[in-house]
Amino acid sequence: MAKRKTSFVLCCNLFSVLLLLLLLAEVIQFPERVEAAGSPVKFLPGFKGPLPFELETGYIGVGDSDDVQLFYYFIKSESNPKSDPLILWLTGGPGCSALSGLIYEIGPITFEPVEYGAFTPAEYNGSFPSLVLNPHTWTKVASFIFLDLPVGTGFSYARTSAARQSDDLQASDHAYQFLHKWLNDRPEFLRNPFYVGGDSYSGIGVPIISKLIANGNEKGLEPFINLKGYLLGNPATFHGEYNYRIPYAHGMGLISDELFESLKRNCKGEYFDIHPSNTQCLNDRQTYDQMLDGINSVHILEPKCEMDSSRPQKWLGQRRSLDDMLYRGRLRCRFDWKKLSYQWAGDDKVREALHVRRGSIGKWKRCAVDALPFQKIVQNSIPYHANLSVKGYRSLIYSGDHDKWIPYISTEAWIRSLNYSIADDWRPWIVDGQVAGYTRTYSNKMTFATVKGGGHTAPEYKPVECLAMLKRWISYQPM
Incomplete structure (x- = not known):
């Protein structure tokens, strides 16, 4: 009888221990080790030799009990980090990794593109993606914090199930908490001019975060953040901007005059409504979809292809520039180049x-x-x-003029709705003796600029022009 009782007690105790372990696993996710925030990175797999710039990565906990762990990449300005602006940069989505913006848009390194052979989804030749310097990095003139936001983006994670849930306002508040903690640990940057920047869906979060900073400064919250303004590329701003895709397509010669007039007449502003209110509108919408079926929405001049598959491409042959290979048809499309990020970021040595x-x-x-x-x-x-x-506060809003996803005319429309007078009227801005786009400045310190030939988003397609744009704006020079 005593043996049975002992066995019963042992089973109950074992069950209690197992239950406790399961609960702990739900809360802490069992990371193998916890690195201190702000660890320097001297070498990266795929890059030859030590990094010629200062990179720091780490986590900062925000939210209830620091249950949200936000991952960041901090890169010091290559010019004068003691006085150059400090910029918090968010990539769009929501849910696009900061690493994507760093490597494919404005950061100091990028993947070296190589030619492709036959498309073989199940095979890969085993070579590791090579990293090369980006000569047109925005870190030439400013220090950048690339932040994986919201929680669940990139390497940011939640320690509880409840903390995985997020929304626009909560994510923005997390960014504000992050900044306070980051700057408290690095008071040497408190006097630097500070900006919030981002692209695509960050058009929602960046103005919210900027307002949180401004409000906190007005309330006297410490540390005081030396906010000067914000900048946005191809920004999502309001739900109705999708209605501007049709007039944009018409203006770019993608649909006929007759179809455009019929859409205006029959749809009456509901161009992209999921359920058009009448048959004529539905028919016009179907014709429109057929006309645009072969068009790449993020850059209308480039091949249309699968936007974000992690299936690898088999790479071989002579190394060339990305634009050269696309032009010569030696690279299937730009997104094949972006698939390299999956292999690189998924590698254990890279994560270490x-x-x-x-x-x-x-x-x-x-x-x-x-x-x-x-x-x-x-x-x-x-x-x-x-x-x-x-x-x-000053602001720079720029748009690649070959982006159909968020057309520049929709951005122009909401800027006009602010009803500010024009300080410097529509004119071309020049880089290397050529028209790089068109710009207009308003009395509210807002500058709008198009980037000629740019897509979604502009720096990826026009790096030389966009670096020149940033340099001029950040130093208060005319565009």
């Missing part, structure tokens, strides 16, 4: 070099747009722009 906590995330995704439990609750960020304008 970046100080990524083991066990914190599974498979890395360049853009986890459909995988995040994220709610888009802010449908219009225009009021935030208006509020920041009243407070006197």
